[in-house]
Amino acid sequence: MKSVALITWASSGLWKEFAEIHAKWWMDMVLIARRKEKLKEIKSDLESKHGVSVYIIAKDLTDDTAVEEIFEELKENNITVEYLINNAWFGGVGKFHEREIWADVSMIELNILAVVKLTRKFIPEMLKNGKGKILNVSSTAGLLPWPNQATYFASKAFVSSWSYAIAEELSDTPVTVTALLPGATDTEFWSVSGMDKTSLFQNTASAQEVAQQWYDAMMQGKLSIIAGVWLLWKILIYLIPFIPKKLLLQQIEKAQKV
Numbered sequence: 001m002k003s004v005a006l007i008t009w010a011s012s013g014l015w016k017e018f019a020e021i022h023a024k025w026w027m028d029m030v031l032i033a034r035r036k037e038k039l040k041e042i043k044s045d046l047e048s049k050h051g052v053s054v055y056i057i058a059k060d061l062t063d064d065t066a067v068e069e070i071f072e073e074l075k076e077n078n079i080t081v082e083y084l085i086n087n088a089w090f091g092g093v094g095k096f097h098e099r100e101i102w103a104d105v106s107m108i109e110l111n112i113l114a115v116v117k118l119t120r121k122f123i124p125e126m127l128k129n130g131k132g133k134i135l136n137v138s139s140t141a142g143l144l145p146w147p148n149q150a151t152y153f154a155s156k157a158f159v160s161s162w163s164y165a166i167a168e169e170l171s172d173t174p175v176t177v178t179a180l181l182p183g184a185t186d187t188e189f190w191s192v193s194g195m196d197k198t199s200l201f202q203n204t205a206s207a208q209e210v211a212q213q214w215y216d217a218m219m220q221g222k223l224s225i226i227a228g229v230w231l232l233w234k235i236l237i238y239l240i241p242f243i244p245k246k247l248l249l250q251q252i253e254k255a256q257k258v
Contacts, residue, residue, distance in 0.1 A: 005029040005083035006074075008061060008118070014137075014182070015087045016042060017211035022083075023050035030055045030079060032070065032088070055079060061088050061114035062106055071121050083218070084122050084134045086115040086159075091152035104151040111155035119166070123175060132175040135218040136163045140181045140229060144240055147253045160224070167223055176221035180214045183229035 005022050007015050007029060022029055023046045033039050036058035043054040057073060059066050074081065089111045092103055115136060126132025141149075142156030160179050167177035210228035217225035226237070240248065 003027040003082050004055075004079055005085060006032065006081045006118075006122075007085040007087060008032045008114070009088035014207045014211050014214070015085070017207045018085065018087075018215060019046060019054075021211055021215045023052045023054075026050065026052060028053040028055075030057065030074065030081070032057045032059055032061070034058060034060050061118075062109040067114065067117040067121055070118075080129060081122050081125065082129070082132055084118065084126075084132070085137075085218075086118055086135065087137045088114055089137065089155070091149055093148055095148060096150045107151050108155060111152070112158050115159060116162070123166075123170070126175045127173055130174050133218050133221065134175070134177045135180055135214065136177065137180050137182070138163065140183045140226060140233065140237060142181070143237060144252070145245075145249060147249055164223060176218075178218045178222050179224040180217070181224060181226045182210050182214070183227070183233055 005027060007019060007022075009015060009032070019029060019031065019042065029046075029052070031039055031042060031054060036056070039056040039058060043056050046052060046054050055074075055077070057070055059070060061067070090107060092099065092107065096104070119134060119136070122132070123134075126134075136159050138160040139153065139156040141153045142158075142160050144153075146153035160181065163177050163179035167179075170177060206228075213227035214225060217227075226234070229237070
């Protein structure tokens with residue numbers, strides 16, 4: 001396999017779209033998700049359509065040993081990761097004190113710990129090989145506190161801040177780190193979480209559109225990319241620092257009502 005991209009949670013949404021884009025350039029990839037049968041379907045489709053090699057690993061990244069097992073399996077199969085796409089994440093709606101604590105702990109394990117572990121594991125290999133691109137998926141909503149999804153959006157705030165910091169640490173190396181901050185995007189995640197029924201998700205961007213913008217930004221080594229965001233939301237993003245926090249929180253809560 002050559003020019004391999006490792007994509008986590010590749011079985012739906014943006015990341016299936018990215019796999020398609022990457023495959024069109026005849027680049028091989030490793031896809032990781034929990035649903036093995038779905039991964040097999042995507043592997044078969046990509047290989048038949050684009051003539052690339054796709055290696056799949058069915059793994060739950062919240063397992064303590066998952067990252068080490070993935071790294072060792074790739075090493076045993078002589079697969080070198082040039083592109084690392086940390087996309088695996090999930091969210092949930094509800095007041096923090098009313099949600100099951102295990103749900104929020106699992107969210108932190110996947111959205112933050114898995115990203116940190118995978119990145120730490122592969123950066124030394126990239127530096128050794130003299131090339132590498134990392135893309136970490138955050139969210140535009142990670143730019144502000146978010147009632148009723150407190151842990152989810154706080155986890156995305158971590159991903160953005162952490163990505164910017166390590167990008168600077170690697171600025172004098174051939175390895176780049178890009179943070180993707182998508183807006184409301186038409187993917188499976190939002191329908192599962194129930195957020196697709198709220199006013200926030202009445203104007204969603206297509207997964208294909210966002211994936212293409214993201215791919216271009218990663219390939220160019222940009223620090224960050226805000227993708228799939230409509231004009232009013234872009235204006236709000238720039239105004240966030242000047243809006244009183246209490247007013248901002250009240251408006252966010254209203255926007256989530258069905």
